[in-house]
Amino acid sequence: MAAILPAGCHKHAVGTALRGGAPTLVEMTGPRSLRAHAAAHHLLVGCAVAPEHLDGEPQYAKTVADQASIVVPENSMKWAALRPTPDRFDFRGADDVVVFALTHDQKIRGHNLCWHEALPAWFEAAVNRDNASRVLTEHIRIVAGRYAGKIHSWDVVNEAVDPKSGRPDGLRQSPWLELIGPEYIELAFRAAREADPAALLTYNDYAIELDTPEQIEKRGQVMMLVRRLRARGVPINAVGVQSHLSAGETPGAGLQHFVRELRAIGLQVFITEMDVNDRSVTGDVADRDAAVAHIYRDYLTMMLAEPNVTAALTWGITDRYTWLNLPKYARADGKPQRPLPFDADYNPTPAFFAERDAIDSRRVATSAVPSDSYAPFRPGAGPRIEEE
Ligand code: XIL
Numbered sequence: 001m002a003a004i005l006p007a008g009c010h011k012h013a014v015g016t017a018l019r020g021g022a023p024t025l026v027e028m029t030g031p032r033s034l035r036a037h038a039a040a041h042h043l044l045v046g047c048a049v050a051p052e053h054l055d056g057e058p059q060y061a062k063t064v065a066d067q068a069s070i071v072v073p074e075n076s077m078k079w080a081a082l083r084p085t086p087d088r089f090d091f092r093g094a095d096d097v098v099v100f101a102l103t104h105d106q107k108i109r110g111h112n113l114c115w116h117e118a119l120p121a122w123f124e125a126a127v128n129r130d131n132a133s134r135v136l137t138e139h140i141r142i143v144a145g146r147y148a149g150k151i152h153s154w155d156v157v158n159e160a161v162d163p164k165s166g167r168p169d170g171l172r173q174s175p176w177l178e179l180i181g182p183e184y185i186e187l188a189f190r191a192a193r194e195a196d197p198a199a200l201l202t203y204n205d206y207a208i209e210l211d212t213p214e215q216i217e218k219r220g221q222v223m224m225l226v227r228r229l230r231a232r233g234v235p236i237n238a239v240g241v242q243s244h245l246s247a248g249e250t251p252g253a254g255l256q257h258f259v260r261e262l263r264a265i266g267l268q269v270f271i272t273e274m275d276v277n278d279r280s281v282t283g284d285v286a287d288r289d290a291a292v293a294h295i296y297r298d299y300l301t302m303m304l305a306e307p308n309v310t311a312a313l314t315w316g317i318t319d320r321y322t323w324l325n326l327p328k329y330a331r332a333d334g335k336p337q338r339p340l341p342f343d344a345d346y347n348p349t350p351a352f353f354a355e356r357d358a359i360d361s362r363r364v365a366t367s368a369v370p371s372d373s374y375a376p377f378r379p380g381a382g383p384r385i386e387e388e
Helices: 034-039 051-056 058-067 092-103 132-146 175-180 184-195 213-231 253-264 285-304 350-360
Strands: 014-019 022-027 044-049 070-073 107-114 153-158 200-205 238-241 244-246 268-277 309-314
Touching: 034 044, 034 058, 034 350, 044 051, 044 058, 044 107, 051 058, 051 092, 070 092, 070 309, 092 107, 107 132, 107 184, 107 200, 107 268, 132 175, 132 184, 153 184, 175 184, 184 200, 184 213, 200 213, 200 268, 213 253, 238 253, 244 285, 253 268, 253 285, 268 285, 285 309, 285 350, 309 350
Parallel strands: 044 070, 044 309, 070 107, 107 153, 153 200, 200 238, 238 268, 244 268, 268 309
Antiparallel strands: 014 022
């Protein structure tokens, strides 16, 4: 691992930010960081990270260390990253993230154990109806077992609902559904609980934030899935609301109701992958940043008012590495997206201040917040992480 705090770095760094048009020096680390503000409100805050930047770019590592009390590997715990061949695991990237987080007193989300995407190239030829259940449970046993005791929450199953499938249960036509049947979800949660008794087990999905007809339908199907799992005694502790939003969208009362329904059945909610796509905004950078910050402020203020919303993560920390610059999501004018709390030069954007203000707006009774969600991490509970 590279040195985390480069020599000469001030403990409470200041950065420049455009507020009201003029650049001003602002404090954003130490007691002014997102993580410090979140800690004061019984909340975990953080971002997705990539091991190659943690290791190779001191400014990236410093920003993550300064701001996040919880991190999640953006890609390095996915099947495609961990499983180069059917019988070999490569944990180097995932281990780097875990070691970084433990070194910086950060919690870790595991992402993910079962998804229809990011499957390795060998998957299709090697996995069939006869062996799929075994392949899935073994993967979970080995991966969740390796990090047992070190993970705050696992995304056990990711994106299993798709209203377009036309199925009455709303389940997506994924390889797992086709090979195992609908019970693959239950199988995955039970295997995860067995491998890591301490992690909060999460179902994670997207396009369930808005009150559009499509998203209302999908949100309802996710709720049905969660209720079915609960009724069968499946160990599930939380729902992840990915929160890939776009400028101009207004998430509303439907999501708030969903969060409260989950609270009523004892589940936590994590904002797992927030970012704001600004491709619909045509103005200059200030206009775009204002539109993005507006969503951060409104969305997080609404969500963080709910006591069972206990963690908020953005999908990356700096615009420099946002996945929203992939061609599929890119802006029509070719300009880079600005969806995250820090711009490509690590200056805080208006979204940073909006996020921090929204954290400060959280007024929840301590007794109403699930106590396992923000308690300090106790290292040493799981097996030691060996170097490959
Ligand atoms: C994305 C990553 O950010 C990209 O780098 C990768 O190319 C594709 O996957 N929902 C999820 C995440 O659960 O795992 C996805 O991450 C974004 C959508």
